Amino acid sequence: MSDPIDATGIGKTFHPAATVADLLRGRLRQAPVPALSDVSLRVAPGEVVCLMGPNGAGKSTLLRILAGILVPTTGRARVLGVDVSDADAAFRRRVAFVVGEERSFHWPLSGRQNLAFFGALHGYAPGPSRALAAALLDRVGLAEAADRPFSTYSRGMRQRLALARGLLGAPDLVLLDEPTLGLDPHGARELRRFLREEVIRRAGRTAVIGTNDPAEARALGDRVIFLDRGRVRAEAPPDRIEQELGL
Amino acid sequence: MTPQRSGLAEAPSPPAWLWFCRVLMAFARREIATMSGYRVALVVRLLSFGISVLALAFFSRMVGAAVNPYLASFGGDYLAFVVIGLVLMDFQQIGVTSLGQRIRNAQLMGLFEAELATPVPTWIVLSVGPVYEFALAVGRAALYFTLAALLFGVRFPHASLLTVAVSAPLVVAAFVGIGLVSAATQMLVRRNNPVAVFLASASFLLSGVAYPVSVLPPALRALARLLPMTHALELVRGGLLRGAPLSTLGRPVLALGLFAGLLIPAGAALFAVALRRARVDGSLTHY
Numbered sequence: 001m002s003d004p005i006d007a008t009g010i011g012k013t014f015h016p017a018a019t020v021a022d023l024l025r026g027r028l029r030q031a032p033v034p035a036l037s038d039v040s041l042r043v044a045p046g047e048v049v050c051l052m053g054p055n056g057a058g059k060s061t062l063l064r065i066l067a068g069i070l071v072p073t074t075g076r077a078r079v080l081g082v083d084v085s086d087a088d089a090a091f092r093r094r095v096a097f098v099v100g101e102e103r104s105f106h107w108p109l110s111g112r113q114n115l116a117f118f119g120a121l122h123g124y125a126p127g128p129s130r131a132l133a134a135a136l137l138d139r140v141g142l143a144e145a146a147d148r149p150f151s152t153y154s155r156g157m158r159q160r161l162a163l164a165r166g167l168l169g170a171p172d173l174v175l176l177d178e179p180t181l182g183l184d185p186h187g188a189r190e191l192r193r194f195l196r197e198e199v200i201r202r203a204g205r206t207a208v209i210g211t212n213d214p215a216e217a218r219a220l221g222d223r224v225i226f227l228d229r230g231r232v233r234a235e236a237p238p239d240r241i242e243q244e245l246g247l
Numbered sequence: 248m249t250p251q252r253s254g255l256a257e258a259p260s261p262p263a264w265l266w267f268c269r270v271l272m273a274f275a276r277r278e279i280a281t282m283s284g285y286r287v288a289l290v291v292r293l294l295s296f297g298i299s300v301l302a303l304a305f306f307s308r309m310v311g312a313a314v315n316p317y318l319a320s321f322g323g324d325y326l327a328f329v330v331i332g333l334v335l336m337d338f339q340q341i342g343v344t345s346l347g348q349r350i351r352n353a354q355l356m357g358l359f360e361a362e363l364a365t366p367v368p369t370w371i372v373l374s375v376g377p378v379y380e381f382a383l384a385v386g387r388a389a390l391y392f393t394l395a396a397l398l399f400g401v402r403f404p405h406a407s408l409l410t411v412a413v414s415a416p417l418v419v420a421a422f423v424g425i426g427l428v429s430a431a432t433q434m435l436v437r438r439n440n441p442v443a444v445f446l447a448s449a450s451f452l453l454s455g456v457a458y459p460v461s462v463l464p465p466a467l468r469a470l471a472r473l474l475p476m477t478h479a480l481e482l483v484r485g486g487l488l489r490g491a492p493l494s495t496l497g498r499p500v501l502a503l504g505l506f507a508g509l510l511i512p513a514g515a516a517l518f519a520v521a522l523r524r525a526r527v528d529g530s531l532t533h534y
Contacts, residue, residue, distance in 0.1 A: 015528060017437035028436060064529065067364055071527045089260070089366035097364040103357030106277060108284040113277065120273030121365040121372070123259040123266050129273075149284075169366065 002081060004173050004206045005043035005066060009075035012036040012061050012230075035061045036230040038075070048200055048207045050221035050238065052214070057227040059210035063175050066208060067097035080172060093122075096171035100162045100179055107151040111142055111161050114150055115168070122168045136164040139198065156187040163199060174199060174207045180216060192219045217241070267371050274375045275382075300391065303329060304399045317459045322488045327401045331487060332456035334388040335418065335479050339450060341380045342422025344443040347430035349376035350531075351439070359531055369522065377426070381419070403487050410486030410493050417500065418479040420507035425475065427514025434521035437530055450476035478502040 015029040022030060036058040043049050051059040064070040066079055068087025077084045082091045105114050112133050119129030137146045140160040145153065153161065159179055166174060179195060180188035196219065200207050209220055217224050217238045224241040226234040234244040261269065282289055307326035310318075321328050350373065353359040362372050395401035425446065433440040450456060453467055454476035460468055471477045478499035485491040485499070493500065525531040 017530070023436070023438070061529075064360075069360065069363060069526075070529045073527075089368065092364065092366040099361050099364065101357050101360065104361035106281060108281050109277065113280055117273045117277050118361070118365060120269045121362060121367040123261045123269065123366065125259070125261075125269060126272070128259075165361070 003042045003044055005041060005077070005079050005208065007042075007066070007075065007077035008040045010036055010039040010062065010065060010072045010077055011074035012058070012065065012070065013073045034230055036065075036072070039227070039230070039232055040075075041225060041232070043206055043208060046204050046206055048209065048220055048222050050217040050224045051208060051210045051227060052212065052217055052224050052241070053227035053233075055212070056229075058230040059227055060177050061230075062227070063097070063177050063208065063210050067095055067175050068092065069097065093169040094172045096166035096169060096174045098162050098166035098174060098176045098179065100159050100177065100181060102158055105150045105158070105161065108149055110147045110149055111137060111153065111157075111164075112146040114161065115164060118165050118168055124168075132168065133164075136167055137161075139167075140164045140194070154187075155182050156191060159183065159191055160194070163195070167199070172205060174205050175209075176207065177210045178212065179209065180211075180213065188213070188216070189219075192216060196220055214238075214242070263368065263371070266367065267375070270367060270371050271375045271378060274379055278379065296387075296390070297394075300394045300398075303333075304395070307399075317462055320489070321459065321484055322405070324401060324488075326395055326399055327403065327488060328459075328484065329457055330391050330395050330401070331484055332480060334384075334391055335476065335483060336447070336450065336456055337384050337387060338381075338419065339422050339476055339479070340443070340447060341377065341384050342419060343426045343429055343446055345377040345380040346373065346426050347433045347440055347443070349373065350430060350434060354531070363531065377423075405488065405490030407486045407490045407492060410491060410496065411483065413493055414479075414482040414486055414496075414500070414503075417503045417507060418475075418483065420511060421475040421479065421503045424507050424510025424514050427518050428510055431514060431517035431521040434518075434525050434530070446474070446476075450474055453477065455480050472502075475503060475506045478506075 012035045014033045014035055016033060018028050018030055022028075039058070039062060041049070051062060053059055061070065065072050065077055065084055068079070068082075068084045068091055071085050079087075080091065080094050082088075087095075106117070109117070112130075115133035115136060116126070116129050119132055120126070122129075124132060134143075134146070137143050140163055142157060142160055142164070145157060150158070150161070163179070166176075176195070180191050183191060199205065200220070207220075209216070211217055221238045224234075224236060224238050225232055226241060226245060234241060236244040304326055307324075307329060310325040315323065315325070318325060318328060350359075353362070359372070363369065392401070425442070429440045429442045432442070453463065453471040454460070454474050455471070456476070460471050460477060460481075463471065482496055482499040482503065485496050522531070
């Protein structure tokens with residue numbers, strides 16, 4: 001069985017949009033901004049890898065490349081046997097990219113209505129979409145709040161809804177970007193327990209989690225990859241990463 | 248069909264047309280649910296719509312009271328003349344701006360990343376917004392014509408339905424062609440595109456939206472021929488007000504056919520390049 005993730009020499013450089021002054025000088029782009037440089041990683045089936053590093057280290061960019069949303073500038077990444085540059089519908093059914101970004105939901109709509117909308121994007125007919133939304137809301141503990149507007153949800157509830165959205169497909173691989181960001185310690189602990197037991201372990205899924213929190217890495221990860229300024233600086237089991245980094 | 252790992256349902260893989268319909272319906276349900284959450288805004292919009300129709304009617308009563316040689320070839324009813332102009336302006340605005348607007352709004356609101364992380368093809372995500380907007384514009388047009396007919400007795404006794412039926416898709420295709428080019432340019436330079444604003448102003452001034460092109464001086468009349476709206480109005484008014492058969496409307500049909508035939512393939516190709524570039528840049532998911 002091949003590794004679910006096999007990436008070699010991944011680099012990513014962004015070209016921010018030009019300002020009006022740039023356009024007047026005939027430049028369509030600002031100076032390039034390197035985000036990742038020569039990053040290689042392999043993730044074994046069922047393994048949970050945490051990407052750690054300071055803000056701007058490249059964690060989110062790497063996750064987006066693995067999700068097939070961004071195309072790497074250099075290098076090659078194969079995820080579940082597919083080159084991420086060729087990510088298609090079948091690929092996106094098997095890879096869940098859990099975006100906790102609150103703006104990605106419609107605030108006036110309820111959790112149920114939000115999930116039903118994303119169910120349609122997954123190709124479900126209205127009936128099955130509603131049934132699946134109800135089952136997932138129940139599973140993430142939001143059944144009672146299902147018909148409340150998203151705007152009234154707490155931070156933890158919003159993260160749980162994002163998880164439910166990620167499970168609408170049939171994911172073998174789950175990519176999570178800072179799933180407990182902004183939660184209080186109790187809420188974060190609860191969500192980590194749910195992630196570990198319900199989302200990852202129960203279904204035997206492979207997962208890559210971007211996080212800044214060492215407690216999260218220890219609770220969820222089999223291995224930590226520490227990124228700094230777009231490069232891999234250290235790689236070790238969670239309880240040895242600080243030692244590897246010389247901290 | 249692949250069974251879902253969670254055992255909650257089966258992950259479907261519908262044919263593209265069915266997938267499009269499902270997303271369009273979900274999009275419409277979402278928009279209606281969102282709109283119903285802002286009832287006061289909805290009432291205000293309906294009121295302002297009614298007020299604009301009333302204002303037009305009173306204006307047309309004043310214009311219509313005088314014998315107007317410029318309107319003679321359009322049947323002499325100014326309200327019928329101007330309602331067609333405003334309805335087509337609405338269609339042009341949607342054709343030219345809705346795709347670019349959808350992209351910009353989704354980028355600013357952060358919706359695209361979550362949507363593009365699902366299996367849905369990108370073209371479906373991008374096209375449901377404009378299709379929904381066109382459907383709303385058809386509804387607005389129907390409301391305009393109904394109010395004009397019921398309250399102010401506007402009639403189209405000579406209307407050629409065949410001419411209107413053939414001209415409608417041609418007009419929409421020409422506008423969508425400009426919209427594709429405009430949205431692609433906006434994605435490439437990542438700036439709001441001024442084309443739509445310029446086109447709207449130029450069309451209102453030159454194309455004969457509120458007054459016939461014949462009142463313009465010759466130089467401006469020649470400029471007006473460069474705008475698709477001029478030909479769209481000539482075609483639709485010809486069909487609705489004069490009942491002209493298609494065979495007598497060769498010039499606007501040919502002009503709109505050229506606009507659509509050139510701009511849709513060029514716009515689609517440019518849009519495909521912009522989409523590929525946006526995926527490399529990551530600019531589809533943020534601004």
